[in-house]
Amino acid sequence: MTFAIEAVALRKRYGGLGGGREALAGIDLQVPRGSGFGLIGLNGAGKTTFIKSLLSVVRPTSGHLRVLGGDPSDPAIRARIGYLPERLQLPHAWRATEFLASIARLKGLGRPGPEVERQLARVGLAGEAKRIGAFSKGMKQRLGLAAALLGGPELLILDEPTDGIDPLGRAEVRRLLSEELARGATVFLNSHLLSETVRICDRIGILAKGRLVREGSLDSLCGSGTRHRLRFAAGADRERLLDAGFLPSAEDGAWSCEAADPESLGARLDAARATGALLLELAPELRDLEDVLAEAVEAAA
Numbered sequence: 001m002t003f004a005i006e007a008v009a010l011r012k013r014y015g016g017l018g019g020g021r022e023a024l025a026g027i028d029l030q031v032p033r034g035s036g037f038g039l040i041g042l043n044g045a046g047k048t049t050f051i052k053s054l055l056s057v058v059r060p061t062s063g064h065l066r067v068l069g070g071d072p073s074d075p076a077i078r079a080r081i082g083y084l085p086e087r088l089q090l091p092h093a094w095r096a097t098e099f100l101a102s103i104a105r106l107k108g109l110g111r112p113g114p115e116v117e118r119q120l121a122r123v124g125l126a127g128e129a130k131r132i133g134a135f136s137k138g139m140k141q142r143l144g145l146a147a148a149l150l151g152g153p154e155l156l157i158l159d160e161p162t163d164g165i166d167p168l169g170r171a172e173v174r175r176l177l178s179e180e181l182a183r184g185a186t187v188f189l190n191s192h193l194l195s196e197t198v199r200i201c202d203r204i205g206i207l208a209k210g211r212l213v214r215e216g217s218l219d220s221l222c223g224s225g226t227r228h229r230l231r232f233a234a235g236a237d238r239e240r241l242l243d244a245g246f247l248p249s250a251e252d253g254a255w256s257c258e259a260a261d262p263e264s265l266g267a268r269l270d271a272a273r274a275t276g277a278l279l280l281e282l283a284p285e286l287r288d289l290e291d292v293l294a295e296a297v298e299a300a301a
Ligand SMILES: Nc1ncnc2c1ncn2[C@@H]1O[C@H](COP(=O)(O)OP(=O)(O)OP(=O)(O)O)[C@@H](O)[C@H]1O
Pocket: 014, 015, 016, 020, 021, 022, 023, 041, 042, 043, 044, 045, 046, 047, 048, 049, 050
């Protein structure tokens, strides 16, 4: 397997009086190509420092970092990355097409016109003639996203991509990012919106005090491994399901059960069927990522 990002024992200590605390205290991380990876953590955990290292804006104090198989300070590697910064600096007197055309030229895209129009349409800004200074926060964010998407980069690094975007716009951004994943791009996301992160990313890393304290697939991080969620067709006999050891969920009419292995899960399902219940859905029960984050941060304290 090839990796879009490979960090080995990566450390960063900022200069200044007393040298400060290490912002990155030895990060080992491999992000597979084509995956959606979400980096989460509390304020000051080191997320921005890690992203800046990926973009060679920050020089690590020690350790190794490879991005798309090369050195992040190599301009040829940088050209294959699309980046949406957390704090966008946009030229307010320009129009969206002018701004994107200038980015396209910087990225070395020949005849950028059609690509600029394509990306503007994807972010819902086609035909937008206002100057950027008159854009709403969400429109500016969409424009920043279009700039990151120009030229179909192999790696997208997105810092709070849905910040300021309304709920329907967020759904559009999610769809757009799933299109990017489907074409084989790697998406590296930094967001405090955990509900967005779980909907976009299949892998999650938790940073706490400069250390990667948990990392893995969403299922491995949030799944209990033994709890399952089930949904039965209307008319299931509640009392008989309770007798068979199923627990109802108060919120949404789903049920849950414990089963440590496929055999015991099969036996559970047989028991449910014996009550006359018809199974509609079965999935591993996932814990809330917020709880997993809180637990990981506490353990690292
Ligand atoms: N330029 C800098 N000089 C000195 N210390 C810095 C600098 N940038 C960040 N730090 C420190 O490094 C640590 C990690 O900061 P970083 O911005 O990477 O965290 P973060 O996880 O991105 O936080 P947030 O969620 O608030 O954006 C913090 O203790 C911060 O104060």
